Amino acid sequence: MSARANQRPNSKIAVYPGSFDPFTNGHLDVVERALGIFDKLIVAVAANPDKRQPLFTVEERVRLIAESVEGRDRVEVASYKGLTVEFARRHGARTLVKGLRAYSDFDAELQQALMNRKLAPDVHTVFLMSSFTHIFVSSSILKDIAGYGGNVSDLVPAPVARALKEKYR
Numbered sequence: 001m002s003a004r005a006n007q008r009p010n011s012k013i014a015v016y017p018g019s020f021d022p023f024t025n026g027h028l029d030v031v032e033r034a035l036g037i038f039d040k041l042i043v044a045v046a047a048n049p050d051k052r053q054p055l056f057t058v059e060e061r062v063r064l065i066a067e068s069v070e071g072r073d074r075v076e077v078a079s080y081k082g083l084t085v086e087f088a089r090r091h092g093a094r095t096l097v098k099g100l101r102a103y104s105d106f107d108a109e110l111q112q113a114l115m116n117r118k119l120a121p122d123v124h125t126v127f128l129m130s131s132f133t134h135i136f137v138s139s140s141i142l143k144d145i146a147g148y149g150g151n152v153s154d155l156v157p158a159p160v161a162r163a164l165k166e167k168y169r
Helices: 025-035 058-068 084-090 101-120 139-147 158-167
Strands: 009-019 040-046 073-080 093-100 124-129
Touching: 009 025, 009 073, 025 040, 025 093, 025 124, 040 058, 058 073, 058 084, 058 158, 084 093, 093 101, 093 158, 101 124, 101 158
Parallel strands: 009 040, 009 093, 040 073, 093 124
Antiparallel strands: none
16 A cells, blocks of 8 residues: 555645546646646546547556646646545545536536545535637547547647557558
């Protein structure tokens, strides 16, 4: 068991969970804004076997996100399996950060937040609205565009743009 497992929960540590397949500039925007609120942010890549087959492996996503947030010393990138609230507790976090683009995101995220609250009343969810410039960007749309040879380099961090180009070569 890691030393963090015994760490006292701290409201200044937050977890930003997601599949991040791929990580977008919208995700990066949420990271930047969360850093304005929290002392430390853990971008947590979910290794969720129930979701459709991802384009990038968990290891690739962790590496691409780490490259995308390079230079931000208060950001950690990790992967996890299991319940998000348990991951947060193991890392001393009492807050989950979720990004929202539209009302349809809110509906699904609200259900998840309420269930997380039932499972772990001590772990809270904070919603951050996407910046207007990123409101239309979704990972699935980006994969579709990149898959047909479209240029998405202005919508994703440079390491992700290179990886998408390589995947669809």
